[in-house]
Amino acid sequence: MTSISSRRLRKELNEIQAEGCPTGITLLSADNFESWFFSIEILGESLYQGEVFKLMFRFDSNYPISAPAVQFVVDEDSTAPVHPHVYSNGHICASILGNEWSPVLSVSAVCVTLQSMLASCKSKERPVDNDRYVRYAPDNPKKTRFHYDGKRSMR
Amino acid sequence: MAQRQVPTISDLRVKLCYICREEERHDTPDDPPRAWTHPCKCTLIAHESCLLQWIQTSQQNRSRAPNALKCPQCSTVYELESDNPVILRLLDAANRGLSTMGKVVTIASVTVVVVSLGTGMYILSTAYGAYALKEFLGAEMYDLLLTEDPTNWPWHCYLNLPLIPLALIVSRLPFNSSVTPLVPLLLAWPTSTPVWNNKRIVLDRWGIPMAPQREMFPLLPSWPPPPVLLGLFIYPSVRIIYNRLFTQFSRWVLNLQPEATDTAQRMILALEDDDPFLRIRINANGEERNGQPQPNGQGQQERGAGAANNNPDPDAVAPDAAAAAENTIRVSGTSLGRLIGGALIIPRISSVMGTLLYRLSKYSLLLRRFLAVRPPLTPDIRPSLMGSMIDEEAWRKMSPVKRLGVAGLLGLSVAWRGTPVWAECDPVWWRNSLGLGLFTVAKDCLHLLHLWLAKRELQSRRVKSKSFEGVDVGELDLINPAVYAAPRHP
Numbered sequence: 231m232t233s234i235s236s237r238r239l240r241k242e243l244n245e246i247q248a249e250g251c252p253t254g255i256t257l258l259s260a261d262n263f264e265s266w267f268f269s270i271e272i273l274g275e276s277l278y279q280g281e282v283f284k285l286m287f288r289f290d291s292n293y294p295i296s297a298p299a300v301q302f303v304v305d306e307d308s309t310a311p312v313h314p315h316v317y318s319n320g321h322i323c324a325s326i327l328g329n330e331w332s333p334v335l336s337v338s339a340v341c342v343t344l345q346s347m348l349a350s351c352k353s354k355e356r357p358v359d360n361d362r363y364v365r366y367a368p369d370n371p372k373k374t375r376f377h378y379d380g381k382r383s384m385r
Numbered sequence: 386m387a388q389r390q391v392p393t394i395s396d397l398r399v400k401l402c403y404i405c406r407e408e409e410r411h412d413t414p415d416d417p418p419r420a421w422t423h424p425c426k427c428t429l430i431a432h433e434s435c436l437l438q439w440i441q442t443s444q445q446n447r448s449r450a451p452n453a454l455k456c457p458q459c460s461t462v463y464e465l466e467s468d469n470p471v472i473l474r475l476l477d478a479a480n481r482g483l484s485t486m487g488k489v490v491t492i493a494s495v496t497v498v499v500v501s502l503g504t505g506m507y508i509l510s511t512a513y514g515a516y517a518l519k520e521f522l523g524a525e526m527y528d529l530l531l532t533e534d535p536t537n538w539p540w541h542c543y544l545n546l547p548l549i550p551l552a553l554i555v556s557r558l559p560f561n562s563s564v565t566p567l568v569p570l571l572l573a574w575p576t577s578t579p580v581w582n583n584k585r586i587v588l589d590r591w592g593i594p595m596a597p598q599r600e601m602f603p604l605l606p607s608w609p610p611p612p613v614l615l616g617l618f619i620y621p622s623v624r625i626i627y628n629r630l631f632t633q634f635s636r637w638v639l640n641l642q643p644e645a646t647d648t649a650q651r652m653i654l655a656l657e658d659d660d661p662f663l664r665i666r667i668n669a670n671g672e673e674r675n676g677q678p679q680p681n682g683q684g685q686q687e688r689g690a691g692a693a694n695n696n697p698d699p700d701a702v703a704p705d706a707a708a709a710a711e712n713t714i715r716v717s718g719t720s721l722g723r724l725i726g727g728a729l730i731i732p733r734i735s736s737v738m739g740t741l742l743y744r745l746s747k748y749s750l751l752l753r754r755f756l757a758v759r760p761p762l763t764p765d766i767r768p769s770l771m772g773s774m775i776d777e778e779a780w781r782k783m784s785p786v787k788r789l790g791v792a793g794l795l796g797l798s799v800a801w802r803g804t805p806v807w808a809e810c811d812p813v814w815w816r817n818s819l820g821l822g823l824f825t826v827a828k829d830c831l832h833l834l835h836l837w838l839a840k841r842e843l844q845s846r847r848v849k850s851k852s853f854e855g856v857d858v859g860e861l862d863l864i865n866p867a868v869y870a871a872p873r874h875p
Contacts, residue, residue, distance in 0.1 A: 234405050234435075241406045294404060295442050329448035332457035333404040333439055334429060375448075 235293040236263040242337050255341045264289060267303070268341055276349045284308040285344065286320075287337055288370070297331035299372045300340055312354040315347065319364045321371040323357065328376055394423045394430060404435035425461035440465075507547055514546030517553070517732035523739075523813025553728040609757045609815035620818070627826075635833050639840055731821065738820025739813060746816075756819070759811040 243260055251257055251268070258267040266287040272278045284303035290296055302310040302320035310320040317323070326335060326343055357363070368374060394400065400409045400421050409415050420433040431439075440463065443453030454463045519527040531538055610619055746752040853861060858869050 238406045292442070295439050329446075330452065331449075332452070333435075334457040 233291055235289060235291050238294055239263045239289060239337075246338060252338055252342050252345070254345055255338070258284070266337065270341060270345055270348075272345060272349045274349070277351050277354050278311055278348050281311065282308075283311050285341065287340075294333040294336075297327050297372065298337065298340070299370050300327050300344070301371050311348055312356060313348060313351050314353070314355055314357055317357055317360050317363055317367065319367055321363070321367060321374065323376045325376075327371075394421050397430070400430055402432045402435055403429045404431050404439055407432070424463045425456035425459050427456060427459035427461070429456060429458050436463075510547035510550050511543065513729065514549035515542075517549050518546070520732040520736035521814055521817050523811065523817075526810045526813060529810065550729060553731055554725055557724055557728045609812050612814065615815075615818065623822070631829055635836070638833055638837050734824055735817040735821035738824045739817035740820075742816045742820050742823075743813075756816045757812050758816075 240263070246257055246260075254271045254273045256269045258269055260266040266289075268285040268287070269282055270285050271282045286301055286303050288299040290299075301322055302308070302316060304310050304318070304320045310316050310318055315323040322344070324344070324347065326340065363374075398411050400411075401407075402421075409419070409421070421430055422433040422436060423430045424436065440453050443449040454465070455461070456463065515531065518531065522530065531542065535542075609615075742752070742756060743758065746756050746758055858866070861869075863869055
């Protein structure tokens with residue numbers, strides 16, 4: 231008997247493959263139920279026009295009770311967007327990935343939320359504490375306790 | 386008309402759990418059947434087990450707990466029903482109470498540890514302060530001001546005494562040269578009233594009986610200088626002048642180029658810079674000295690020279706950087722011990738030197754006058770706060786205005802000269818201060834001698850030249866080979 235997590239991920243994957251991703255988002259790979267990769271770009275007027283980023287989802291066996299670990303991939307061919315809530319190592323400070331995660335959300339819902347987070351950006355700058363955070367950041371962003379203050383939190 | 390029926394979860398054709406995304410059609414129910422729930426006002430439904438798992442997990446996470454019982458879509462608060470008997474609620478409450486008490490106990494124990502450590506430090510510092518004061522003021526004055534019995538101590542002792550070791554150590558820190566070690570010893574006490582004590586020590590002493598008319602002119606300068614004046618003005622200014630002069634003197638002794646720099650410290654650092662040979666040598670000495678600590682009660686004046694000694698690599702760093710490196714080095718490891726030890730031994734050194742001066746004064750009237758050695762107070766006379774200037778009779782006869790004037794004069798006098806205890810007692814503190822000064826000068830001179838000898842040793846260094854004894858003459862290209870032709874032994 232497969233676990234709840236893999237059954238739910240299987241369903242989400244089926245949906246994505248059947249109905250396609252939301253606009254601007256493409257599934258790059260979903261070879262297992264541990265990590266999925268998406269490409270994400272912002273269509274229409276935005277500060278990130280022409281930029282394509284790579285998103286990595288990591289799931290544990292408690293998904294969807296526990297939130298997926300989501301971050302931008304930073305390697306030779308992709309970087310993290312310059313955004314006040316995105317650290318240069320790709321970690322994202324977004325409440326829906328932390329205390330506001332709920333099982334009603336899904337992989338594609340997270341993608342869309344992040345897309346709109348980028349689209350609504352007013353100024354391209356790194357978080358204030360970027361250097362300090364990146365120096366000591368854990369590999370998995372879920373191990374970080376982000377402080378979602380009023381200014382930073384997202385719907 | 387039939388009442389319109391409100392549909393429930395069992396009326397749905399397809400049920401989709403918003404948590405696990407499993408579906409169940411009404412015509413093909415799960416086997417075994419699973420309970421479904423519709424907990425809110427919107428269309429979200431879930432398996433009861435999935436929802437309970439979500440709620441339970443969320444409640445365990447402090448940041449997610451506020452959202453645990455809310456529908457993520459319509460924010461309706463879920464209502465939980467459970468068997469919650471009185472006994473369980475009682476136990477829960479007891480558990481909460483106990484964990485609160487646990488927190489209280491934790492905080493209390495940490496507090497107790499911190500407080501007892503602090504109290505220990507405080508008691509130690511106070512005891513040391515009393516010891517330092519006794520060394521510095523002498524037994525007689527100590528008995529008048531404090532006595533061995535802490536119950537007699539005036540209230541401000543409990544502030545002053547623990548501050549003494551602290552101030553001594555601070556006075557020796559490299560970056561705070563304006564604090565003098567004598568200030569805490571001298572300034573706190575002059576205005577203190579004598580403590581009543583019947584068993585006073587009477588010491589065997591010689592001295593010059595004091596002139597009684599001093600009491601008539603309380604604002605005239607007195608000898609020895611009043612402690613307030615000594616601590617606040619004389620000592621610091623003497624130190625500055627001495628530092629300058631001694632630096633000039635060092636420069637002259639070591640035969641170095643004069644250079645216009647401000648502070649003694651920079652001068653001596655520059656001094657080390659001028660002569661690379663000397664500098665290297667001094668470093669070697671510094672290492673030696675760090676390895677085997679010498680008996681050492683450094684005064685303020687040596688700091689500049691000491692700086693160069695402790696500086697590990699002056700070749701590589703600029704003078705300012707060298708000073709900075711010196712600061713860090715002096716506050717670590719052995720040098721920390723040296724710093725604290727050197728600070729805490731100051732009262733003892735000054736007492737020993739003061740006693741030495743006192744012994745010497747036996748043979749010189751001039752020295753006795755200079756030290757203002759006085760015979761001990763007779764046991765039955767206790768110096769009063771007001772002094773003998775006015776008696777009660779005269780006080781009663783005065784007009785209020787005159788009383789005010791006299792009181793003001795007395796207050797000024799007390800602030801200026803200290804209470805009669807300071808004016809009438811044998812001024813052990815005075816000769817101790819002088820002794821400490823002499824000690825500092827002697828130590829500085831010794832250090833300078835060390836530098837001078839080291840420099841001379843370096844400058845006189847030659848490599849001894851030897852003859853070619855034992856070398857085959859034929860191998861040498863000589864001007865006049867015939868003279869050195871190898872003698873043939875028969």
